[in-house]
Amino acid sequence: MSWFxxxxxxxxxxxxxxxxxxxxxxxxxxxxxxxxxxxxxWSVEVPWSPSSPCVWGGRIFLTTVVGSNLExxxxxxxxGQLRWTRAFMPESVEEFHRxxxxxxxxxxxxxxxxxxxxxxxxxxxxHDFEGKxxxxxxxxxxxxxxxxxxxxxxxxxxxxVLLNRDQYRYSTLFAVEVxxxxxxxxxxxxESSGSFGTPTIWRQNDAAEVVLAGSAxxxxxxxxxxxxxxxxxxxxxTVCTTxxxxxxxxxxxxxxxxxxxxxxxxxxxxxxxxxxxxxxVVELSEIAVERRDYLRAFDRNRDGKITPDDWExxxxxxxxxxxxxxxxxxxxxxxxxxxxxxxxxxxALPYVPSPLFYQGRIYFVKDGGLMSSLDPKTxxxxxxxERLPAHGNYYASxxxxxxxxxxxSLPGKLxxxxxxxxxxxPLHTADFGERILATPALVxxxxxxxxxxxxxxxxx
Numbered sequence: 001m002s003w004f005x006x007x008x009x010x011x012x013x014x015x016x017x018x019x020x021x022x023x024x025x026x027x028x029x030x031x032x033x034x035x036x037x038x039x040x041x042w043s044v045e046v047p048w049s050p051s052s053p054c055v056w057g058g059r060i061f062l063t064t065v066v067g068s069n070l071e072x073x074x075x076x077x078x079x080g081q082l083r084w085t086r087a088f089m090p091e092s093v094e095e096f097h098r099x100x101x102x103x104x105x106x107x108x109x110x111x112x113x114x115x116x117x118x119x120x121x122x123x124x125x126x127h128d129f130e131g132k133x134x135x136x137x138x139x140x141x142x143x144x145x146x147x148x149x150x151x152x153x154x155x156x157x158x159x160x161v162l163l164n165r166d167q168y169r170y171s172t173l174f175a176v177e178v179x180x181x182x183x184x185x186x187x188x189x190x191e192s193s194g195s196f197g198t199p200t201i202w203r204q205n206d207a208a209e210v211v212l213a214g215s216a217x218x219x220x221x222x223x224x225x226x227x228x229x230x231x232x233x234x235x236x237x238t239v240c241t242t243x244x245x246x247x248x249x250x251x252x253x254x255x256x257x258x259x260x261x262x263x264x265x266x267x268x269x270x271x272x273x274x275x276x277x278x279x280x281v282v283e284l285s286e287i288a289v290e291r292r293d294y295l296r297a298f299d300r301n302r303d304g305k306i307t308p309d310d311w312e313x314x315x316x317x318x319x320x321x322x323x324x325x326x327x328x329x330x331x332x333x334x335x336x337x338x339x340x341x342x343x344x345x346x347x348a349l350p351y352v353p354s355p356l357f358y359q360g361r362i363y364f365v366k367d368g369g370l371m372s373s374l375d376p377k378t379x380x381x382x383x384x385x386e387r388l389p390a391h392g393n394y395y396a397s398x399x400x401x402x403x404x405x406x407x408x409s410l411p412g413k414l415x416x417x418x419x420x421x422x423x424x425x426p427l428h429t430a431d432f433g434e435r436i437l438a439t440p441a442l443v444x445x446x447x448x449x450x451x452x453x454x455x456x457x458x459x460x
Contacts, residue, residue: 007112012055012441012448014109015153015198016397020242022356024401024442032404032416034447034458035430041459044080046073046450049104050395050437051153053448053455056110059083059129060441060448062455063104063117070104072117074131077446080457084131090121094142096149097293100395100437107153107439109161114178116161120150124161126181135181143168144196146297151196151240158208158223160184166195166214168302173199173212175226185226191215194238194256197354202243202250204330211250213239216321218252218328230332232341237321241350242397246357247376249342253325253364255349267311274306282306323349325364327379343379348372350394353407358400359419365407367393371417371424383423390415390429401442408436412451 009018009025016022031039049064060075069087076083093103106118114134115127120142126134142150145168152164160175171193174186195214201223202209208223218232236254243252274282283305287295300310325345332340348366355364361382362374369388374381390413398407404427405417412432418425438450447458
């Protein structure tokens with residue numbers, strides 16, 4: 001295990017790197033100044049997908065979709081050349097948001113030998129570094145909460161592949177052997193349908209826990225068995241973020257529209273805006289196309305229309321959810337909502353980007369380009385809601401290396417921030433001219449960035 005952790009830290013083995021923390025190895029020295037024409041080592045065209053690069057040794061792994069095929073791709077790290085592609089054609093494709101979602105949204109994970117990829121429409125598949133299939137694990141087509149499509153990514157730890165399968169129904173967290181794909185355990189999560197985040201491993205006192213949020217609850221599970229150890233209630237209802245660990249604590253931050261501290265419009269106002277035929281319900285076909293993929297999440301029973309009953313279910317869920325950043329103390333068992341929450345913070349929280357723990361601080365970015373930094377011991381802000389040069393929404397998560405934080409906005413502007421300080425100090429900004437949803441990978445002296453149409457490698 002120590003060998004794996006050591007090698008993984010030198011690479012970028014899954015979504016947001018080692019343990020989804022977003023922090024490069026201590027000796028990593030990626031460039032500060034990057035852009036479409038600055039410090040580009042190479043760039044190659046890639047089909048669009050919001051999944052992020054996974055890097056190990058001389059390989060970069062991606063998932064994507066081309067026509068009817070779901071694909072796992074391997075690129076040469078030195079040149080960007082496409083080394084191999086493995087394609088799968090699902091019998092049916094999961095519902096997904098047609099602008100921000102994709103049937104290939106999950107980032108691959110590797111332990112240096114196995115490359116594990118997940119597609120909500122197909123299941124899990126494992127290859128070696130030369131593209132030979134080792135095993136496959138077909139799964140039922142995912143029915144994601146809100147019909148936004150799959151957002152989670154698999155992780156590998158302790159010889160296990162761990163996967164969040166929170167759905168509209170039949171939600172589970174499960175583990176399979178990385179060597180064979182055989183099930184080790186599967187734990188139902190019947191109370192959860194609203195998690196798009198990736199699990200995190202929290203090690204404390206020789207115990208390892210899998211931590212995952214969803215539907216107003218944050219839970220910890222025994223890594224080896226999947227047995228639930230603790231839960232915290234009244235957190236965000238619909239979760240896109242992944243928890244992070246640091247200084248002996250676990251930090252979870254998330255925001256979603258319509259929670260108790262951000263009320264939705266009234267049913268009457270919603271009806272007035274969308275009920276074109278005046279029959280007292282809103283059929284999905286009555287909603288403008290550009291809003292339909294968002295608002296169909298309100299159709300809780302999936303009958304093609306939004307009714308007063310659907311609206312009441314939404315209100316009920318909102319009342320037990322809270323947009324919040326919490327710091328969790330180790331050692332809890334059972335409901336630890338009142339006993340093991342060290343502090344809470346409720347301002348300028350992130351919607352899609354996960355928080356970052358780096359050099360003794362918590363950082364997070366709110367849509368609009370508002371950055372905050374907190375003391376992890378107390379929750380007191382070093383600064384709060386400071387404006388970044390790039391406005392707009394943020395989907396890519398912040399990542400860090402060599403005393404710098406890299407943040408990319410959805411419209412395609414990347415900002416490099418000096419870590420620490422009384423406010424964010426921009427060191428560099430670049431406009432890539434196209435959308436960025438994928439989180440950058442920082443490895444050694446390189447940065448790997450996926451945009452709407454390209455995969456870039458940067459080097460000083």
